[in-house]
């Protein structure tokens with residue numbers, strides 16, 4: 001799929017042609033920002049990321065996991081604008097974290113080499129930020145070879161598979177899928193549909209599979225991909241979400257059936273190194289029973 005430059009989604013296989021037109025639009029937008037004097041402000045906005053704390057309650061959370069803390073880091077695109085990643089690492093230092101999850105889009109480009117981004121993830125590993133380790137999934141900017149490179153760093157990459165976490169006699173399950181924008185296969189759907197019963201968390205690069213996960217009994221769904229719109233109208237309304245479905249889940253907390261979802265605005269940026277009305281973030285989620 002990577003070599004063919006095809007876009008495999010749950011409903012179609014297309015060529016990735018739309019990026020040519022999108023890139024032209026982006027350069028025009030960049031010129032307009034420079035002419036209007038807003039470019040520098042946009043870059044300052046992109047550098048200004050925050051630590052967002054959320055507490056989520058679930059009736060079916062095992063008591064042993066009450067207070068369990070999950071750190072979500074998403075969309076760093078570390079070789080485009082590097083500083084937000086370093087800020088993210090500063091923001092999380094000293095925080096008690098049980099599990100760290102990386103929800104995709106680690107580099108700027110959607111193809112080509114990736115080895116140059118690995119030192120950024122070595123820095124994360126050097127801080128060993130989470131007691132139960134780090135799970136990662138791939139986004140549409142990532143390639144299959146990155147899985148092995150990440151695993152060599154000690155990051156557990158979930159490609160359509162489930163891991164179980166234990167506290168005392170209780171277990172919860174975390175299922176991670178492959179990217180569903182360029183590299184969807186039925187294995188992603190199957191991973192969600194065959195995950196064990198119990199309290200389970202889905203890691204999917206975007207909200208695209210929310211209905212499938214909700215029907216499969218997931219309690220929590222963590223996604224990124226949209227950058228919260230990155231450039232939004234006043235009030236935070238995104239102009240572009242890069243979502244084919246579930247566009248209302250482009251940012252923040254949402255619910256689909258009985259499942260809670262969170263789409264983070266992410267750490268980094270793509271296209272242009274600017275943000276407007278959409279602040280980048282690292283997310284620290286505390287799970288509560290009740």
Ligand SMILES: [Fe+2]
Nearest residue numbers: 105139140225
């Ligand atoms: Fe993405």
